[in-house]
Amino acid sequence: MPRTLIITNDFPPKAGGIESFVHEIALRRPEGSVVVYCSSPAPADAAADPHFDLHQPFPVVRDAARVLLPTPRVAARARAIADLEDCDSVVYGAAAPLGLLAAGLGERTPVERQVAISHGHETWWAALPGPREALRRIGETTDTVTYLGEYTRRRLARALSPDAAARMRQLAPGVDIDHFRPGSGGEEVRERHGLGDRPVVVCVSRLVPRKGQDTLIRAWPRILADVPDAALLIVGDGPQRQRLRSAARGMDSVVFTGPVPTRDLPSHYCAGDVFAMPCRTRRGGLEAEGLGMVYLEAAACGLPVVAGDSGGAPDTVLDGRTGLVVDGSLPGPTARALIRLLKDPDRAAQMGARGREWVRRRWTWDHTAQRLDALLGGSQGHSADRP
Template structure:
């Protein structure tokens, strides 16, 4: 339990600003808000309507205010920044915590250092674009860093990528965490597992004991599902009864449907991915870039082995000794197919890795530790004379 006087102030206000309203960013914001409300803070969340964030943040105890904003940058940024500045004046935060590139830029432009500000990129925008767009994204991150009291990274790899790119930030690194009560193994025998599978959509033709691979993520270029679809024919040829299910929705839906080989199913957006993790034999996330993806952490907390690409935070997130079996280069379908087959065809190795992964999550990635570390960072930035948090990963 977090102490009620953790910041040694009377109910400070934290304003979380987020453009993403679903997926991993929404879960991170919701988990932080829940812990901060329990610690006696006033948490306010400003985000576009729609998605999961408004509902889940409100249920966690936050005050939720609409902040209309588009996902991409463009001419609308000036109006979005002005609206956010008005929200800041109305809510009167002691500290602003901005999540993602778009919200981070708008928040820093809106207050320009007048309110203590934490910017958490959740993956660098200049990794998402090439050419002029990539140079512009890098330029604004370098420029806007002056108005962030801390740039908070979810992995040491994310911090190193920013530093190597010339972002002149005052850094903090606090790893993402997982709600270990929500994400937990749910079965101990095959009968329970078969019952779980019967309750899930898109699995009508899956043999009761057939191998099931699950990929959870927004259907978009970042998450790399196209590489997984290109890898699947080799998997299907070697393990004909295997099925792959893509859980999520997004702008690449039609492209991925058109590219899907036999044996692939699309489940659409799920209210919770936990049942899919629990039903799977293996969880795969072939991302092209990340800060530290939440889906593999959740899968491992559910006792599932994972295959992930060697992008920001992935190597750090795996249990010791797992990388040779679970880590592959990004955008390499052949390597991805080899890793998936290496685990699908070796059940004892899957069991061993699942056990190691579960213990690793319990020891290292408890969201309560993450939330306590973030509160320790807030305390430092607010200049409160309290003991240092022991949970902060690094500076």
């Protein structure tokens, strides 16, 4: 059976979006067809699940280093693993920088296809002179550099040669629509936080400046003027926790849940009537939303979404059909969009239903697995795959 070597720094038990993405695609490859070569987890991550590697349905080869870099030593070990395991394809869990290993692996191993997966952070590589040249080399030496959505495709293509840009194909994380679904326990979350049957706006995200929870809080008095019984449920944790709590002081209708386990996220989405994360681009364009899986998870739970216009976030929303896209840098557009949806629950419900159907049709893990299978099998899809 053809076998694939996945080389990555982003792998459980370390938690994170990229880690989940790489793990999910590994799990969805045919049995016996995957080997993972990855860095060692931090002690705290390893302690959380010390037997993680043993429970996987594929071999996991851990390097002693905490971070794999495209060095001669790492290249030699990757070649040895590819030879020993008879791997005919390589997937780089993050295109940059490990995709720089591609030239050596392609020349000295039986590897026939190499796919470099981008997750959004590569867009800033495309914007800076030195990293841009490295990204260009990755594009030249791999068969495909993937992209999340139209925004990341455009940004990455500027750094690649015309030939490499033409070989780019979409590969985005998927949504488990059996896990993220309407009726997932929102009533219990409402009861726990004293929300009753009030109209609820929910935001699920890490508490960092780019995500726009501060914009929601700034917009909240305007929303209450039109929808006085509304509540705002902010789910998650992060470095902006105290600053956001201070900004919301005196607003009893703003509720912070703190960190929530991944398994409990569907019930928190379902506690809301509308999902909102008015993300914004920062640092001169270097800090932007790569895609925004929370919008798709919320849509899968049947919620209309209000998304900021940062980076690839609009790729997750059919504007006016599954939700609304707003300028996340200002509170006014966010307030107006939320008032429209909260005051028209029938329209909001229709948007939510269309959103779940859209996720089912093109954003599931089955779609992701099929796309990767096509890339590794030699068929690179077609432009109709673009959102």
